[in-house]
Amino acid sequence: MSDADDVRAYTVRLELVDRPGELLRALEPIAGNGGNLLSIFHERGNVTPRGHIPVEIDLEATPGQFEAVVDALQQTDVNVIQAGQERYGEEFVVVLVGDLVGADLSGMLERFQADAGVSVRDFSVRGPDGGVSSARLRLAAESGTVPAALEQLRELATNRELRLVEPLTPGGGA
């Protein structure tokens, strides 16, 4: 197999300084080195203890291209927290119900992503209706780690007095 055929999926976690143009500056080395951008999860409302904004980028590239991307990012002073081959093999959906604002949902998810090694792929909120809101989360986890991730999410939800509606089987199949 030639290197050009060996395109793999990678995830890069970055921390960006909160100033205009930073995200664009972080993305340029990806396209510039032949990487194919798949998705960006930009937690604009969230800051790390150092006051930075966490960003997670999924991309496709050959191993050689990926190495060049990471080098280029580091040379542009972007803080690369983690860079590696796609770790997420399984997607699953959950719904959280309750007083989501009071429960600090975004803080909870930040902690959950960091502790459980889970990535939030998609997110939407409805409500409140009669004081109760719901949030739908599409999550991605490493193969085989979904039960443990659910267990952890259950505990986080219980501590915040949120109701967690879990998938019947991980992946949502029945």
Next chain:
Amino acid sequence: MNIGVVGAGAVGSAVAELAGEYGHTVTGLADSESSAVDPSGIDVAAALERKRNEGVVGDGDSGAVLSAAYDVLVEATPTTLGDAQPGFGHLETALARDRHVVLANKGPVAERYADLRALEAQSEGTARFEATVGGAIPVLGTIEDIGPDQITAVRGVLNGTANFILSRMAAEGLTYEQVLAEAQDLGVAESDPAFDVEGTDAALKCVIVANVLAGDREYTLADATVEGIRGLPANALELAGEDSRTIRLVGEVRDGEVRVAPRLVPENGAMAVSGTRNIVQFETTNAGPLFHSGRGAGGPETASAIFADISRLDD
């Protein structure tokens, strides 16, 4: 066979009415206040007519059926928790007389399974209880046929009232309170819906399944993790729909654990039955998943499961 029936509600009445069709004779019928007993067969229509008009099925006292002539006692009194009385006492009497017992009452098998099996071991009679799980759906018979050791999990939508509420909420965008009121008007939900909407009924059924699967360990309601659907907001169902999913109250017996909770299931998948319909999935070692779906409650439906049990007694 000669059948004695204890309990003259929807299920007991249906058993008495349909017994002739299955080739059986009803030699006794009792409600909580009275009984009709005749070793050559009671007049079922007259007894049920009297129940409707006078509130009693006959002139005898309620307990007279227990000592009457029957081959099998059908126990169809309301489910009670804890000591499961008076249902447990009824089955105790029948087994002590070396008679068979067929239960529609979940209490004795969900709360006192080991006691029941101990009494059965001392008796020439057998206890069967297909009707306690999933109404007309052959759940326990399927486990028996496939073999408990070959089944790795059993999951199901086992409460018609909760399922009616969730499927109406999702289809019409109505609130829990609105649909509950509608269900009560239609007679789908009781005026006190707690047993159904808090998951207790589904949990009892799962506990019974767990007892049948385990063999070596006794489960009771206290061993189940139970979360109901009370107060679930319509916006949760809307969000589930965004990912082509919906929410169902699912009971699950897996890895020795019993759990009832609202769960996300594929909107067009087998588990997303609508209305009062029930479904059970068996996960098997050699045959993959099997599904049985049908009516999980109702007099004639539940009676059909009782007659299936009685026919297995002949074997």
